[in-house]
Amino acid sequence: MGKATGFKEFARQTPGYEKPEERVKHYREFTKPLAAEELSKQGARCMDCGIPFCHQGCPVNNIIPDWNDLVYRDRWAEAIAVLHSTNNFPEFTGRICPAPCEASCTLNLEDSPVAIKTIEHAVIERAFADGLVVPEPAKTRTGKNVAVIGAGPAGMAAAQQLARAGHGVVLYEKNAQPGGLLRYGIPDFKLEKTIIERRVAQMQAEGVEFRTNAHVGVTVPVSELHGYDAVVLSGGSEKPRDLPVPGRQLGGIHFAMDFLTQQNRRVSGEPVKGADILAKAKKVVVIGGGDTGADCVGTSNRQGAASVTQIEIMPRPPEKEDKLATWPHWPNKLRSSTSHDEGCERRWSVSTVEAIGKDGHVTHLKCVEVDAKFQPVPGTEFTLEADLVLLAMGFVHPVHEGLVDGLGLDKDGRGNVKADTVKYQTSNPKVFAAGDIRRGQSLVVWAIREGRQCARAVDEFLMGTSDLPR
DSSP states (O other), rough: OOOOHHHHHHHHOOOOOOOOHHHTOOOOEEOOOOOOHHHHHHTOOOOOOOSOOHHHTTOOOOOOHHHHHHHTTTTTHHHHHHHTTTTHHHHHHHHHOOOOOHHGGGGGGTOOOOOOHHHHHHHHHHHTTTTOOOOOOOOOOOEEEEEEESSHHHHHHHEEEEEEEEHHEEESSSSSSSSSHHHHHTTTTTOOOOOHHHHHHHHHHHHHHEOOOOOTTTTTGGGGGGSEEEEEEEOOOOOOOOOSSSSTTTTEEHHHHHHHHHHHHHTOOOOSSSSSOOOOTTTEEEHHHHHHHHHHHHHHHTTSSSSSEEEOOSSSOOOOOTOOOTSOOOOOOEEEEHHHTOOOOOEEEEEEEEEEEETEEEEEEEEEETTTSBBBTOOOOEEEEEEEEEEEEOOOEEOOTTTHHHHHHOOOSSSBBBSSSOOOOOTTTTTEOOOOHHHSSSSSSHHHHHHHHHHHHHHHHHHHHOOSSO
């Protein structure tokens, strides 16, 4: 794989970025791609590992060494064929995946893993530019019809696989456009929405019917699903974790997704629902230290916030992970996004105790530092000024009202739709579930994996056997 001595000859290199002071003026992507010659060197760094741990690190089991080698040898058409064999949407994962494959890379033992994510992104963009991403309609039709509810990455992956297997597929989406959190949650500066639209066009040409503004269980009766041979639920995990403290009801305290969705709609020209949530000239406090919180930081800076502070209840991770850590320990390390580089104060081991306001609007947050067991440390109380508080503490489970309860489905102990990862069947054998609605909040790459595997399970259910990959 690659060049036998490539990892010794070439240093790891990843794309550069537009300067923070420039990129905060717009909502476009701001990475600066590597030249083809440099990409070849990065592919050459892939070692001839006895066991390519990147396979296991990647949830969709990408055949990473193969397409690294093909890029090194300038065989781009073959590279996209290998990449697409395991991943329907490398343009999504090549932009927003945290790259567990790189963490699994043998070269990561020396903190210089192969630039797998960079190469993946380059392969798919080269393929689109060269006209290699074309519709792949089924040669024969099965006469079976499947409804897929939720046009996020899990639903899109399931729909595309099922359409290619010859089934009629209708993909329902409650919003005006498909994409789920790819479109309405992730900011355009991380994923421009034309990236979604070109893939939707391919899927439409393959026979997938998109029905937008169709909220099953709300504007579309659940009974409409009875006419399909199978149903796939891929509606995500959208019930946000709340902050149960005194003063929560004050104005200016919002769930992060309400804030992010509004801005994405502004960028795309869609109507903004509800009163504007804007950070301009405000002292913003983001509660939650994950990706959603980072997206709030970047969006707040672009809106012109006076200041941005991000607090996290977990302790500050080490700068470097413990590479020799074994289960059940996790090799945590400090992760910073490009949004943090644009301006943000970060604090760890902090719990919010109370929101204080004036005239019905938040003005301050009372906080306290906590120990390893999340218990308050006496004498560490402090107050933060806050005009706008964004709750980015994750999601607890899918919304039950409407679709899930309307179908009368069993739930697991966390409130997710109960289904396994072999058959993906719910308590109703005709109804399947994949992605965050089944596993809880997770990564886009896991949603794609489950959508693909669920499609195979549905195909087997309908036809008795399946040629679709797992």
